[in-house]
Amino acid sequence: MFAEIKGLNEECGVFAVWGHKDAAQITYYGLHSLQHRGQEGAGIVVTDGEQLSVHKGMGLVNEVFRPEDLTLLHGKGAVGHVRYATAGGGGFANVQPLLFRSQRGGLALAHNGNLVNANNLKHQLEGQGSIFQSTSDTEVLAHLIKRSGYYTLEDQLKNALSMLKGAYAFAVMNETQLMVALDPNGLRPLSIGRLGDAYVVASETCAFDIIGAEYERDVQPGELVIIDDNGLRSERFVSSQPRAICSMEYVYFARPDSNVDGVNVHTARKNLGKQLAYEAPIEADVVTGVPDSSISAAIGYAEQTGIPYELGLIKNRYVGRTFIQPSQELREQGVKMKLSAVRGVVEGKRVVMIDDSIVRGTTSRRIVRMLREAGAKEVHVRISSPPIKNPCFYGIDTSTTEELIASNHSIEEMRDMMGADTLAFLSTEGLMAGIGRDSLEPNCGQCLACFTGQYPTEIYADTLHPHAKV
Amino acid sequence: MFAEIKGLNEECGVFAVWGHKDAAQITYYGLHSLQHRGQEGAGIVVTDGEQLSVHKGMGLVNEVFRPEDLTLLHGKGAVGHVRYATAGGGGFANVQPLLFRSQRGGLALAHNGNLVNANNLKHQLEGQGSIFQSTSDTEVLAHLIKRSGYYTLEDQLKNALSMLKGAYAFAVMNETQLMVALDPNGLRPLSIGRLGDAYVVASETCAFDIIGAEYERDVQPGELVIIDDNGLRSERFVSSQPRAICSMEYVYFARPDSNVDGVNVHTARKNLGKQLAYEAPIEADVVTGVPDSSISAAIGYAEQTGIPYELGLIKNRYVGRTFIQPSQELREQGVKMKLSAVRGVVEGKRVVMIDDSIVRGTTSRRIVRMLREAGAKEVHVRISSPPIKNPCFYGIDTSTTEELIASNHSIEEMRDMMGADTLAFLSTEGLMAGIGRDSLEPNCGQCLACFTGQYPTEIYADTLHPHAKV
Amino acid sequence: MFAEIKGLNEECGVFAVWGHKDAAQITYYGLHSLQHRGQEGAGIVVTDGEQLSVHKGMGLVNEVFRPEDLTLLHGKGAVGHVRYATAGGGGFANVQPLLFRSQRGGLALAHNGNLVNANNLKHQLEGQGSIFQSTSDTEVLAHLIKRSGYYTLEDQLKNALSMLKGAYAFAVMNETQLMVALDPNGLRPLSIGRLGDAYVVASETCAFDIIGAEYERDVQPGELVIIDDNGLRSERFVSSQPRAICSMEYVYFARPDSNVDGVNVHTARKNLGKQLAYEAPIEADVVTGVPDSSISAAIGYAEQTGIPYELGLIKNRYVGRTFIQPSQELREQGVKMKLSAVRGVVEGKRVVMIDDSIVRGTTSRRIVRMLREAGAKEVHVRISSPPIKNPCFYGIDTSTTEELIASNHSIEEMRDMMGADTLAFLSTEGLMAGIGRDSLEPNCGQCLACFTGQYPTEIYADTLHPHAKV
Amino acid sequence: MFAEIKGLNEECGVFAVWGHKDAAQITYYGLHSLQHRGQEGAGIVVTDGEQLSVHKGMGLVNEVFRPEDLTLLHGKGAVGHVRYATAGGGGFANVQPLLFRSQRGGLALAHNGNLVNANNLKHQLEGQGSIFQSTSDTEVLAHLIKRSGYYTLEDQLKNALSMLKGAYAFAVMNETQLMVALDPNGLRPLSIGRLGDAYVVASETCAFDIIGAEYERDVQPGELVIIDDNGLRSERFVSSQPRAICSMEYVYFARPDSNVDGVNVHTARKNLGKQLAYEAPIEADVVTGVPDSSISAAIGYAEQTGIPYELGLIKNRYVGRTFIQPSQELREQGVKMKLSAVRGVVEGKRVVMIDDSIVRGTTSRRIVRMLREAGAKEVHVRISSPPIKNPCFYGIDTSTTEELIASNHSIEEMRDMMGADTLAFLSTEGLMAGIGRDSLEPNCGQCLACFTGQYPTEIYADTLHPHAKV
């Protein structure tokens, strides 16, 4: 089902809390608000100061956890994780947090991101006798920690992190300490908040709102934050590098109510829509957005152009896991599942259709066709981000270069393939301006690699096929 | 969970098809798009011309039907139903379509609405030896049909319908015919469409878009439509009365992409928002709506006032049946489940909060509090419909008069209870103007009873407690 | 799965209690112990003296009832039912107890048996305007009660019962009274017990043992027992007839720990085995029984002949609903599911294989083959009941006459078809002697119709196809 | 539920097949017949010659595998496992087979038994940088293999096995080879069979009967069997030691239809019953056994003494995972769940009650009480194995020494605690005689440690608390 519409997948969402007597419950609600970052699996590890307990499983947070499961997770500290559906399977062994137990104690790890040197590191570690049960990068960090030779978790972790390249936001917890770390470029978001006396950490700030916590600050690139019963300390494990936060978090992934590195996502999206209106105006009767991710941009485009925003496309809210797919025959007869065009709104109209991004282009083609079948006189496609021409190696499952429609076709070719009357993308300058981060930083502190091909980190030979993992 | 936010419940959604070889599949997708009209139970009866088969159950459409269930429902004609969760239980026996079998054949019935003389009729029927297994009105119709003395289903049905008072949209099917009927005032919506050679009937037109059918017309008040292998015929079973379609379908129930009696719901809602802006403007920084039902009105209000529309409230999409409720303690600490305020948008702002309607007022109070806790400087509540002061006897589960906050309190009292800075409702004139139906008809062809107390039908003594059914 | 082995199906099990504050819980455990009488569906109706509540569903007792379901069933009186899987479907509408609600109150009915004049009665009732939702006989009784013209439930029920022909054990309950009735021949078992001050009624006495109740007596043929807060009263609704309790309850259906009309079933079976040894001895090395129903008879045969009883056949305990059937190919390669022969026991041995009864003969053939494949040198089949030559019209789903192997073949032909070295059945005299009931009553008070063709009741024209029901 | 009756738990069941095109299906049926050895989790790994695929989960075999799961497991070789419910949790990470993946290929491991030096080995391995995700011994073997320094799996495995102490039956598989190994004392059972051209290996021979395979021989103590497309080869990895197969496999664990090291379990149990009759006769009216494990012994006791065997205790077959426990109050009123006494059989009788073994004694006490409440005049308890006085370190989860009733009380004390009239256990000599293995071997080739305290292997300091694992 998701394959019908999606072309982009976020790796994961991470949540952690320290110093709350209902740590597991808090984490459950936190993960819940991060559910859009991953629907394949979910898990929580808690510590009561003496030992770690875990519950995890495949499915949505509210499928994995029953009341009795939560009740068994006593403790003051917790790390939670939601995981997205990888194309190549993965299954239960990849569901996080990973939990390792040794005679000196346990270690839980949860991760959002992608290491570009994971294969090199695995190779080396296997040479030294390590064996792996999952295909995830996270297990690499566990082995590096164990082999570091240092004695405290803090030193082990610093040493291990110094060997990683790529994008990562890690939460690591043993019986008595919670540590979170962000990669030197700060590619992925990670924020810290307060809930009374407790500390909370989350991939997105929307998790703070749902539990009534207050946002405090974002974790800094290359920062290691150590939280325990003595409070919070900040350490660096690597010298500072310019921030390069993923632009697609603003464009597509993050929830509109989150602030990513201080910028509200809905507001950013609305401004991208306005910027797009400025760069690529058109005469038309209605503006409509592809729900849910493009609504904000569509409202911005409408606000800027004065063309009324209308509900020209609607998404069925009840399409779940067990939904029965229409047969090929019914599909050809026009049976839709997830998205449909609203005849009452678009019939006889010149329609501006806003989408957030284009990966393979198949969804856009289908939507243009729907709009025409529902009577739209003209369909003008406007995309609130630049063409995606390059693969992402930082945890976003864009297709390979061959599948990226924009990497092989001109805009005119794409317009033609989609059957749109006109097609325009936002410029990278427009993208930066719309998001509105500090314009003194290089690229306004953003990663733009999938648009420009300029990667903020080194890329290794065997990173080049991001999905050809063991 | 739904109780937290909801105060209004629609009775049901009806879907039917005749003349399609995949009648059950088509009905499955149709019901799917009507899911917002009822989540408690769903069912489909099909006929292959010789016999009726049924599958129904408690839960969402995609929970009730597994692929193998659909496969077993062979036939060219089908009637389907989704049913909402009644306060007083009901359970499986009330899940529709009801199916009766006799030695002369079967009879399936599906219903949306509420009969105001159901108790009288039941009383009479029991006196004559009828016995009832469900608490639904629909069984009354079945008994009336059976006892009518006529020979053909058409005559039986006409005779039976002539005894009903209230609001109803019925679909009735035997082995060889499908019939649909609407009450004399046309209180509930019911539309007819074409899907190739097949006829389809649905409570809302959004069901036509999802299956690729074309809207043809609405069923008329007091009309009986008979569909079989010879095509469609229209009959009247009662003299014409002025149309009085439920206003709340526009305000709240219907899906925004549906056209109700020819008027697009999203557009109507946006216009209600504009009308509200006109009637009750306010100086403020942002306009926000309570998702999902109030977004259209909020956009209209923003468009009209020029105050930017922002996402100040967000609704979690993954709150399902099995979601674990926060404990009282966590709730007090601020853990939310379904709806949260977006600090990044409302902090330090003067907020206009649009909601579609107010029933008991508890939700509004909670939302105002959330907005203030998220830093809103001022909160101005604007409601895109008039105060609900009277119970509905036509299938809408508003609370009893005592529970309706507006029936016992002045607007100023309500404002105070909510903790809002200002509060305003739309006028009934504004309601009619916003929806924009034919202004020559009485009340523009709308029922306004829950606002005005003027009921379009007679009301009986034992109708007066609409939920105190057997 | 069950089809593999089974050829006989019991209609149902009935349980009821009055005067216990945990009536629903008690009924849950009672039904549990009657689970072998029906696995398709289960239900409980309770009364708290003022109103009836119901929970029922498809599946096993412990699948249908979750703790929260039981908790909602408050009351001092309860009627429960387990239902077997009918060939011709039936589904939820047939799950009992049936519950009818009228403005004068509710009525719950549960039934074990089969009416031979159900079709006649339905015909008449439909002529008078009754309509039916299920295919079960039980609904007929409800309509007869309603139409009886009498005022108290007791009079209504007596009047209605007087119109029924066939085999039945009914439990009927309204808000304030529980009534149970047995057909004039007492074809089906029904016992009364005491649990402290409360009364309990059950199809089998094993239900009393599981709840710690004491057996008091069996309900008598043609007796109506009325239980309410004033205690228990006995009435007759029909003149006395000679008892004709189903022989197959002893042979196969009832649980070995039950006493049926005062006779312990395990003991009866063991004696049938001894009787069989006396009538049809053979020289052999081991005696084995088909688990579970033939173990007792096999032990009796072994005890009588002195040939050691061994475990030559074993039944897998974990074959559940969701068990994956082996493909035809694997089946041919010898993959078994439910039953297998024990090579370590039968290899090189002359085996006496005891089974309780033969319906279509396919299971016996398969078992003989298994035993030979496992190395048995000789296989002697001994059946602890006479050949079944006639259909049962009293609630036992034997196949039609054509399918009954014994109605079309001589014993020698059957032996040949099974591939057994020798084959012998118990005589009807042996059957009566083994069970050991009062030999002064006609047929020792047993029904022997499926063996002899002499039915204890009249049989109607349209009873003759017992499964061709509406 | 199981806690009510059980005091002994078997670690696991192992099944493997090589050279069959439906390897996964075959393994499914094999595991099914081993289900009694473990109900907590189940899994299958297959190889198609090129890569390993896995499916595993918590629950029964038929719950873990749906048809579509099996369909995805293509291959000619498979290893499967069923796992018992450990007291201390364990959860999914412990479900086997474990699967490790490296850049050189995959490795699957399945294990039945317990290593007495697991903690020592873990300690050493962790010192060398290994990290562990599960608490199972099996992961230790994986690390030893990986670190062995050898190149082929065969050499790696031999080297690794040489470091293990204790009881183990391992199946190890990579893409191209299946290997099975048994500990030097042969403490656990492991048999080899043929299914056409394919080889099968199973913890018990009942798995061969269900799939139609032929038993070939038992794996020998200290033997490593290598199976691949070239056939089967046998190697030794350790010098021969006297066989010491677990006596409790005969007494309790193994299925009665299995042959353990050539001896049929049912026959052995029946002979234990006869031996017990010889050692501890009593005058009585009926012999009864605790189902299911003690039926064979009870029949033997009855056969030897001439006292008739009757069904005095019955076990409900439908007590599943979701069964609702009776409240304390109902329990006291006599509501039973799993086991009940048959009044019709025991009332007024002198009863000999045979049980297979006594661990904590609570079950026996409850059963004696039940029998008395059902009217037994005398209750004589006879146990078909000697008193268990010492913990097992070989994979059997007996309680700790403190919990073993026989390690702290005299027989007279136990009799008194149980409320039995008399109590007798079988002698160790009687145990050996009854099973009837080769009497020239020390202890007839049996482990008797839990009875005698003489362990066939060394026991280490930190083995002493068998359940206090990491």
Ligand SMILES: Nc1ncnc2c1ncn2[C@@H]1O[C@H](COP(=O)(O)OP(=O)(O)O)[C@@H](O)[C@H]1O
């Ligand atoms: N509760 C929510 N309300 C509004 N938007 C949400 C919510 N949860 C997630 N989103 C947004 O939904 C978008 C993804 O959903 P959508 O576009 O409907 O699906 P897709 O594009 O994956 O088919 C993301 O932009 C995410 O930020």
Ligand SMILES: Nc1ncnc2c1ncn2[C@@H]1O[C@H](COP(=O)(O)OP(=O)(O)O)[C@@H](O)[C@H]1O
């Ligand atoms: N797929 C959809 N997209 C947008 N709105 C929808 C959709 N399905 C139903 N609705 C609308 O949602 C509203 C009810 O949802 P909402 O306000 O979120 O819930 P509630 O008020 O019941 O908590 C109705 O107005 C209905 O028209």
Ligand SMILES: Nc1ncnc2c1ncn2[C@@H]1O[C@H](COP(=O)(O)OP(=O)(O)O)[C@@H](O)[C@H]1O
């Ligand atoms: N808990 C139990 N213990 C022993 N026998 C039982 C139990 N429950 C039911 N039975 C008996 O099992 C028999 C039916 O089971 P079985 O012969 O195994 O199945 P089938 O013949 O239907 O395949 C009946 O005779 C019934 O009395």
Ligand SMILES: Nc1ncnc2c1ncn2[C@@H]1O[C@H](COP(=O)(O)OP(=O)(O)O)[C@@H](O)[C@H]1O
């Ligand atoms: N299908 C079967 N038929 C007969 N016995 C079985 C079967 N499966 C397992 N067993 C035996 O059942 C015994 C365990 O069951 P039981 O005594 O009923 O349970 P417990 O003692 O664990 O409560 C073991 O001895 C095992 O060998």
Ligand code: SF4
């Ligand atoms: S390459 Fe694109 S998707 Fe990947 S981190 Fe950079 S901006 Fe985000």
Ligand code: SF4
């Ligand atoms: S009373 Fe209100 S809710 Fe009911 S039908 Fe009329 S307008 Fe609709």
Ligand code: SF4
């Ligand atoms: S015919 Fe046979 S099965 Fe039917 S009631 Fe009589 S004895 Fe029982």
Ligand code: SF4
């Ligand atoms: S100690 Fe007892 S249970 Fe353990 S292996 Fe030895 S005989 Fe078996």
Ligand SMILES: [Mg+2]
């Ligand atoms: Mg999208």
Ligand SMILES: [Mg+2]
């Ligand atoms: Mg709403």
Ligand SMILES: [Mg+2]
């Ligand atoms: Mg049987």
Ligand SMILES: [Mg+2]
């Ligand atoms: Mg046992």
